[in-house]
Amino acid sequence: MNENYIAIDWGSTHLRAWRYHSGQCVDSLQLPYGVSRLAEKTACEVFEQYIAPWREQEVIPVVMAGMIGSDAGWQPVPYLPCPVSLLELSDQIYEVAEKVWIVPGLRTGQNVMRGEETQLLGAMLLSPAACYVMPGTHSKWVSIAGDRVSDFATAMTGELHHILMNHSLIGKGLPAQQDDVAAFAAGLQSGLESPALINKLFAARASRVLGSLPAESVSEWLSGLLIGAEVATLQDNTTQVTLVGGGSLCRRYLQAFATAGIQASEIAGDTAFQQGIRSILDARY
Structure with missing residues (x-):
């Protein structure tokens, strides 16, 4: 077990x-x-400026996950095809510099x-479940059998909310x-009662214009509609899920699942991420 290391979550907007x-x-x-905000820098240059100083006294291991492994990141790292055991991740990490590795993504x-x-x-090790949300x-719904990811689905719920509120007539x-x-x-x-959104989205504007929805509450109503539609569409007779994510967003989903009659528990996304990184390193050393 190596207890001196660096864990990096390097996504599209933040490192x-x-x-x-x-x-x-x-x-x-x-x-x-994040890899979409590197401007004139390369990922390697950002690493050398901000992360490398942590390794001046000792070349400690670094494990990175996220969009840093995409074609917009440091080095494209191939996706592992599902079904796949999550315990295989440690054998598939890709070295981009001395003791600096990127975790591969998954694909169907x-x-x-x-x-x-x-x-x-990390979530599987801390809180085993058959379905993680x-x-x-881009919300993920993941089916787990034992230690294997058998399938997963993606809902662009968060991005759709942002686009509608910032770049459409709904939010204008x-x-x-x-x-x-x-x-x-x-x-x-x-959203739960009728997840077909094509004829419901405009209600976020019409209800406000007609006075039945306060102008200050459009974002909240739209958030509920989109989350409800996601749950109704993807639940597929699921009766129990484990949420992995941030507290404020998970609370919205907990309410959605309770309304839909689905049992839900929660594990913090950062806690799960750190456990995942530790287990990958433990398997390597």
Whole structure:
């Protein structure tokens, strides 16, 4: 077991890193240098500027996961085809510099993921389940059999909410948005009852124009509608799930699952990610 190492979650918009010494996190950083925001820098140059100083005294192992392994990142790392055992990740990590590795993503015939596979490994070890839901910009619904990912689906729920609120008539001219429990619940019920969104999205504008939805609550109603539609579409007779993600977003999904009559538990995404990185390193050393 190697207790001195660096774990990096390097996504599209941000780079987050943690330095461990004797198994304890002693330093961390978050930078706006996701692979889509590198500007004139390369990923290697960002690494040398911000991460390499942590290794001046000792060339400790570094394990990175996320979009850093895509064709927009440091080095394209092939996806592992599903079904696949998550315990095989440690054998497939790709070395891009001395003791610096990237974790491969996973793929099916029509779907891909990067970064979530590391969270899944940690979640599987900490809280075994048959179905994991990972809410976010691109939510993942993952089916697990033993230690194997058998299949997964993706819903662009978070990205769709952002686009509609910022680049469509729905969000045009709105005041600052506020938390509204009732608006979220109303949207959620609408999405759960009828997940076909093509004729429902405009209601986010029409309801506001007609006065039945406060202008400050459009975001909440739309969030409920989209999450409800996601759950209704992807639940596929699921009766129990484990959520892996951030607290505020998971709370919305917990409400959605409770409304849909599905039992749900929760594990923090960062906790799962760190466990995944540790288990990959433990298998290597």
